Amino acid sequence: MGVVWIIRDAKPGHFSQCEGLTNALLEIVPGLRVETLHRLPLAQLLKTLLTRHLPPEIESLRDKGTPDLLIAAGHATHFTLLVLGWLLGAKTLLLMKPSLPCQLFDLCLIPAHDQPAEADNIICTQGALNPMRPGIKKSGQGVILIGGPSKHHRWDDHRLMQQLEGITQSSAIHWTLTTSRRTPASTHSRIGALKAVELIPFESTAPGWVAEQLAGAEYVWVTEDSVSMIYEALTAGCAVGILNVPRVADKPNRLVRGLSALVEQGQVRIYSDTDDLSLQHPAQVFNEAQRCAQMIIDRGWL
Numbered sequence: 001m002g003v004v005w006i007i008r009d010a011k012p013g014h015f016s017q018c019e020g021l022t023n024a025l026l027e028i029v030p031g032l033r034v035e036t037l038h039r040l041p042l043a044q045l046l047k048t049l050l051t052r053h054l055p056p057e058i059e060s061l062r063d064k065g066t067p068d069l070l071i072a073a074g075h076a077t078h079f080t081l082l083v084l085g086w087l088l089g090a091k092t093l094l095l096m097k098p099s100l101p102c103q104l105f106d107l108c109l110i111p112a113h114d115q116p117a118e119a120d121n122i123i124c125t126q127g128a129l130n131p132m133r134p135g136i137k138k139s140g141q142g143v144i145l146i147g148g149p150s151k152h153h154r155w156d157d158h159r160l161m162q163q164l165e166g167i168t169q170s171s172a173i174h175w176t177l178t179t180s181r182r183t184p185a186s187t188h189s190r191i192g193a194l195k196a197v198e199l200i201p202f203e204s205t206a207p208g209w210v211a212e213q214l215a216g217a218e219y220v221w222v223t224e225d226s227v228s229m230i231y232e233a234l235t236a237g238c239a240v241g242i243l244n245v246p247r248v249a250d251k252p253n254r255l256v257r258g259l260s261a262l263v264e265q266g267q268v269r270i271y272s273d274t275d276d277l278s279l280q281h282p283a284q285v286f287n288e289a290q291r292c293a294q295m296i297i298d299r300g301w302l
Helices: 012-028 043-049 056-063 075-090 156-167 185-191 209-216 227-235 254-264 288-298
Strands: 003-008 033-038 070-071 089-092 105-112 120-123 141-145 174-178 195-199 221-222 238-245 269-270
Touching: 003 012, 003 075, 003 105, 012 070, 012 288, 043 075, 043 238, 070 075, 070 195, 070 254, 075 089, 120 156, 141 209, 156 174, 156 238, 209 227, 221 227, 227 238, 227 254, 227 288, 254 269, 254 288
Parallel strands: 003 033, 003 070, 070 089, 089 105, 105 120, 141 174, 141 221, 174 195, 221 238, 238 269
Antiparallel strands: none
């Protein structure tokens, strides 16, 4: 029976990536043991390196089984991953483009929009991995996910409302719309006037609500600033459309490059006033966590 340890930091998004990969590994290796630990403080890591004695909490975990594979995401986890990998003789896997040389890790899963180099220890992914899985799809069920201004995007309430009205007026789909922490108050008030839309504000949703909605939805529209939601909707098996949001700069950034690739591959479509607004499911299943998990198994690590 294989053993995997997840090394996590304080960011839920980083843990979600690791969880997506380990869930996919569990589907292939049902008896796999997965444990989670928090990254070690730098002082504790230095002491561990000097003495070559593991901290008590790590020893307790090892008593349950020495790990074959260590998985982490986030810059703060790099040194913990490397030190424990060296002391425990475990393979090290990082889900991101590292701030240290890639050669230090046994495997890096790096999104294509980060333009990783080609190497035996690098797997290029479409977006960050996530734990989403398709559920039982409800016929005619749609979800609209609204973000807000971000580092790469400005905001235009008027243009957004034009798109939402076009979507909701031209179909018989039952649309459930939710907002996010970043959604401006002005957008909240204007969305409330939309007809034929069930509005569930972000503040009214429980943890896991969005994942549950995506699992059961056939169709999803997402504002283009909400990049992680786009990949989660695809992984949930939804037909996905992208709502236009003004960009801070015309020059493509790494996230725009990733979105453009999805459009070129026919995985998603961009909203257009002049086109039919119906959404089509991609010809191929989108599940990057499953694809990467199989590649890890094929390496004989578990």
